[in-house]
Amino acid sequence: MKDKAQKRAWAFIVPGVILIVVFVFYPMIQAFVTSFQTGIGANLKFDGIANYKRLLTDGTFKKALFNTFIFLVVQVPIMIILALIISSMLNDSRLKFKGLFRTAIFLPCVTSLVSYSIIFKSLFATDGFINVLLMKLNIINSPVTWVTDPFWAKVLIIIAITWRWTGYNMVFYLAGLQGIDKSIYEAADLDGVNAFQKFRYITMPLLKPIILFTTINSTIGTLQLFDEPMNITNGGPANSTITISMYIYNLLFKYQPNFGYAAAVSYVIVVLIVILSIIQLKAGEDKDGE
Amino acid sequence: MGNKAARFFMYLFLTIASFISVFPLLWMIIASTNRSVDVTKGTLIPGSYFMENLNSVLSSNLGYINAFKNSLFVAVVTTALAMLVSSAAGYAFGIYKSRLKNMTFSFILLSMMVPFAALMVPLFRLFSKFSSIPGLNFIALNTHGSVIIIAVATAFLIFFFRQNTAMFPKDLIEAAGLDGLSEYGIFFRIYMPSMKSTYAAAVVVTFMSSWNNYLWPLIALQSEEKRTLPLIISAMGSSYTPDYGMIMTAIVISTLPTALIFFFMQKQFVAGMTGSVKG
Incomplete structure (x- = not known):
């Protein structure tokens, strides 16, 4: 009787498994095969590692890779640190208006990535609100060309992503902080430990698994960055904000579709995600040994 | 004193x-x-042009109302099917545990590592074949089915339901079995009603990600009458002479459903995001 129930339970599992195999695993294998083929449209021929060789000499690809890395190494740490500071402040038991602050900082999560990108694009337009404000405050003399300057366009993308995702990460840390016994902080208070020391020696180590999780999460997200550069800067100016995902999209739809080469670029993201995740997991372990 | 500062x-x-x-x-x-x-100009004073802006949104040749309907249809059907398929798998993985099922579950979790960016190319090619296969027309490129079908079973949702099944009292199943209920009866009549908070969190997260989804619909839905809201809003924003009053009105309306969910179901939203429901 129990054995039969065990077997019949497969009926609940099979539909989901089939869908995941067909729409995730099979395409991944397919893409791997395609990445060794060249040709235009559906006319593909096996061509060894030609696509991967091409990557090495492709200026646009290098630019996309470079931009993605800039976004990764600048934006992710800023956001994680901000989220950590805010969440440890919100975890203070004597803080007033806690719910109000939390809801406000979490609020950017209601917007879709496309919507907030357009909002930021208009706020940061050359004749837009932010420039008007900065000029009124006499911080700048002439408008900053946020969208059309290669440097400021990157800064704008970083500001935008940080705005959208800091509250999201904060929620994970708040959930983690609730699990920390308050008496640890009270004991620290009695010992005259200051706020920074509490943050460094109690909060950070105890939150480490969650910090690791959110860092890996953000890394994976950043490596796939698409909606924001597509809608704020359209990858420009002169590809200075193009990302790997955008480049794959362009290879498929902007130029003559080159499935083989696009698949090879895709696999660069896969390999990067695997490598960076392993590095981060290892780094997490190392600090344990300290 | 330092404390006050x-x-x-x-x-x-x-x-x-x-x-x-x-x-x-x-x-x-x-x-x-x-x-x-x-x-x-950067005005911060509320004006009186909302109705005019609303009119421009509704009468724009981009088909805003149609896109709203499309988004609603896709998000509702995706959420309903995802709740059925993914929760069924999570339920069976969580309750009828066996070696082979645990291995299958680990295998499914691997799919979480696969970035969508890497699936763009093969999925586009796969779906473009469906139009010539009789019986698979409904999920071919340029159908809402193509957007729905890939979001119905996700490793995250299956994982989410499996984890939360730990809160489900197992003796209920034994008792139901004695009463002659089949596994289906147990799933629909006992599991589903008693896991309301888990379902609520899963519904919120699934609906919101479907409502806001951009990249795959951008690839799959090429014809104008099939487009969802993010595609329309993106098109409005990339216009050479953007009418910002109109665009912001379009964004306000498209954000209303998720804003309502945010304010009234914040707890479920957070639970779904962080993957844990506290009873």
């Missing part, structure tokens, strides 16, 4: 952070009530 700094910091978080949304709402010229 520290507290002042803390309130100041949180107030500024809150203000920066809320301001762009407040600005969007104010912009939706003003003419485009005033929006670019």
Whole structure:
């Protein structure tokens, strides 16, 4: 009787498994095969590692890779640190208006990535609100060309992503902080430990698994960055904000579709995600040994 | 004394952070009530142009109402099917455990590592074949089915339901079995009703990600009458002469459903995001 129930339970599992195999695993294998083929449209021929060789000499690809890395190494740490500071402040038991602050900082999560990108694009337009404000405050003399300057366009993308995702990460840390016994902080208070020391020696180590999780999460997200550069800067100016995902999209739809080469670029993201995740997991372990 | 300064700094910091978080949304709402010229000038005073802007949104040749309907259809069907398929798998993985099932589950979890960016190419090619296969027309490129089908079973949802099944009292199943209920009966009549908070969290997260989905619909839905809201809003934003009053109105309306969910179901939203429901 129990054995039969065990077997019949497969009926609940099979539909989901089939869908995941067909729409995730099979395409991944397919893409791997395609990445060794060249040709235009559906006319593909096996061509060894030609696509991967091409990557090495492709200026646009290098630019996309470079931009993605800039976004990764600048934006992710800023956001994680901000989220950590805010969440440890919100975890203070004597803080007033806690719910109000939390809801406000979490609020950017209601917007879709496309919507907030357009909002930021208009706020940061050359004749837009932010420039008007900065000029009124006499911080700048002439408008900053946020969208059309290669440097400021990157800064704008970083500001935008940080705005959208800091509250999201904060929620994970708040959930983690609730699990920390308050008496640890009270004991620290009695010992005259200051706020920074509490943050460094109690909060950070105890939150480490969650910090690791959110860092890996953000890394994976950043490596796939698409909606924001597509809608704020359209990858420009002169590809200075193009990302790997955008480049794959362009290879498929902007130029003559080159499935083989696009698949090879895709696999660069896969390999990067695997490598960076392993590095981060290892780094997490190392600090344990300290 | 140092403590007082520290507290002042803390309130100041949180107030500024809150203000920066809320301001762009407040600005969007104010912009939706003003003419485009005033929006670019940077006005912060609510105007009286909301109805005019709304009219431009509804009468624009991009088909906003149609896109709203499309988004609603896709998000509702995706959520309903995802709840059925993914929760069924999570239920069976969590309750009828066996070696082979555990291995299958680990295998499914691997799919979480696969970035969508890497699936863009093969999925586009796969779906473009469906139109020539009889019986698979409904999920071919340029159908809403193509957007729905890939979001019905996700490793995250299956994982989410399996984890939360731990809260489900197993003796209920034994008792139901004695009463002659089949596994299906147990799933629909006992599991589903008793896991309401888990389902609520899963519904919120699934609906929101479907409502906001951009990249795959951009690839799969090429014809205008099939487009969903993010595609329309993106098209409005990339226009050479953007009417910001109108665009902000379009964004305000498209954000309403998720804003309602956010304010009334924040607890479920957080639970779904962080993957844990506390009873």
